[in-house]
Amino acid sequence: MSPPLRLGIAGLGTVGTGVVRIVRQKAELLARRAGRPITISAVSARTRDRDRGVSLSGYAWEDDPVALARRDDVDVFVELMGGSDGPAKAATEAAIAAGKDVVTANKAMLAHHGQALALAAEEAGCVIRFEAAVAGGIPVVKALTEGLAANEITRVMGVMNGTCNYILTRMETTGQGYNALFEEADKLGFLEADPNLDVGGIDAGHKLALLASIAFGCRVDFDGVTLEGIQDITLDDIRHAADMGYRIKLLGVAQMTGRGLEQRMSPCLVPAQSPLGQLEGGTNMVVLEGDQVEQIVLRGPGAGMGPTASAVMGDVLDIARGARISTFGQPAGRLGNCTRAGTATPAPYYLRMALRDKPGALARVATCLGEAGVSIDRMRQYHHDDSTAPVLIVTHKTNRDALDTALTGISRLDVLAADPVALRIEAV
């Protein structure tokens, strides 16, 4: 049997602890599958003396992850600290400079510095693998980079933030509003330290940008992702959507269009009967579409100790078995700078407005939409018991720019009691 593959693990939170646990408890299974033992040489974390429920005996301790990354007895640097910059980036760079392979779960770091890190790794003859950074336990980076490698990918789509999906599905089932369920998610420990990473769609946007880079052969362009969070979704929107056979999901879509690469992460209406529409709670789903394979749907847990550690260890085993894939599926130097599509592909939209109870208000809204070239598929005005009337409009397929023009015009009419809500209806 080949010599052991020796890991240095930086970060001993949930995922790091899960990785240590697997290495300790499954030594025989891993060695059989990898063709060589997988061992841990050293670990590093912010706090040394904390009961993590797993023994660290036999591992060297490093206070400094950079020192860990450079150790001679480390073959693979496993970066599980998180954060786009700071120690995670410094240690990853040090590992690469020292010729170590890197396995990371850090979507933020790769979304911001993926191209530079990939170039550095390739120059140093190292690999960076990041299955755990996208959709937890689902082997979607592998499916896209390897399994579907003979496809011209046409679209990548998915629900990739379990916390948002948890909040949205709990709004449906409990009838509680966004704020109450945000607090519930917080109490359950589902939220990042900066909750805007979750509910603002940033975390999911990072993931989408990584998948888009692999899918379309572009440098990661997180700044090119149009981001919209779920903070403004109301129970009314969820109920209206359900009445029309839809559910609201924080949906990421990346597709190559004639205008360039389109990357969006935003709350969308999807058919309730579609696989995406049926997704409950913290589960993730990624849909991969290619010219040969048509559509592949992958579903699984998007977070948690076991699933995320499973993804980290999948990457470790790949390296142990000798697989050496470029970070984004092809040499980083050959990745293009994709043009941004600028505006989203036309789609129908769901609009909700609170109309002031004035004669002719609805007619003026409709006129404004028509003048911007937005045609109405369905419109419904609800019974109102105060001075505002809820109005629901589903448009025909329209350009987002035209819609924004119309909404600006409508806002100027002085007939709205609140900002209008516009949600895309995605064909999935």
Added chain:
Amino acid sequence: MSPPLRLGIAGLGTVGTGVVRIVRQKAELLARRAGRPITISAVSARTRDRDRGVSLSGYAWEDDPVALARRDDVDVFVELMGGSDGPAKAATEAAIAAGKDVVTANKAMLAHHGQALALAAEEAGCVIRFEAAVAGGIPVVKALTEGLAANEITRVMGVMNGTCNYILTRMETTGQGYNALFEEADKLGFLEADPNLDVGGIDAGHKLALLASIAFGCRVDFDGVTLEGIQDITLDDIRHAADMGYRIKLLGVAQMTGRGLEQRMSPCLVPAQSPLGQLEGGTNMVVLEGDQVEQIVLRGPGAGMGPTASAVMGDVLDIARGARISTFGQPAGRLGNCTRAGTATPAPYYLRMALRDKPGALARVATCLGEAGVSIDRMRQYHHDDSTAPVLIVTHKTNRDALDTALTGISRLDVLAADPVALRIEAV
């Protein structure tokens, strides 16, 4: 860039033609992703002069696939002929003996000879990859062998024969019986030359046995798969199942139990609202359960030119990129001979009987079940307008042996007008 990877393709049916098409049309994309050009040196098929809609110019022709497999200008032998023995096996053996890697879509060959071929390949330093053999375009072999490699797999489950699922879902939607839809599937070219491979569950059983080998580290044991086809499923069963919130699927289940490895491919009732229950038409779905990852669900096209060729080319690209995974995820010599579980894990069953219209008949059936230790959850006797009364029984969780004892006893009672139908209700 590295030297080209040169393919020799044996078999130019739908899949082979699809592979040639991808290699010709996507040369630049493949080279970028593989880090080297992918070329075809030679091809072989039964008939040379046939318009396949794709040019074969520039490729040497071999009448004999064995000769093709041995050619000096072939690095990877791509076996797309099919058949468990005969030319496919002879040529695969010749390729391995000549030190070539093998990519195949041939589930029958691997289900029967996988262990011997894997051993031979490892001795010769070659790899055998077979993503296209299981669930068409879904990269499930990769997900299981690589992505989930750090998991103790607990269960593998799936709908893996698109033709059967097509027939069953068409029975539901059209109200036509099995025979009519068997003929429809035949006309559409959905059936294997020996249709029993499809409707008898053999083809899907092959696939299950391959996945089970990877999942549980056992030698492929196709003869250990309990097989039951869909030929006896009636419209009545489909309607009764629907009434109770179930759908009937040809479901494969492999799991390691205290009694040994359990492998079953049989029509089962699954909850209509579950992912498996919602599967329509020719689509395949595989559910992978592991101790770390919980549950991963993969869905996609189970057959067809594009999807299957996509899977073949995924394997080719892996080889081009230097990935060298053991056929079943670990050295074949280390795969165990798993004990067969013998009998299926207890489950509730759906029973349908046509009772002769005799006083006390139903009571005698119920007594017979009770004496065998099978307890009844629900029982319903339908209105009857001839001399037989349809009776529907859902049992509590029961041992299959106990159920068979009861059914044998009931058959001896001389109260049945036809053989009873017993379908397992699977928790999915």
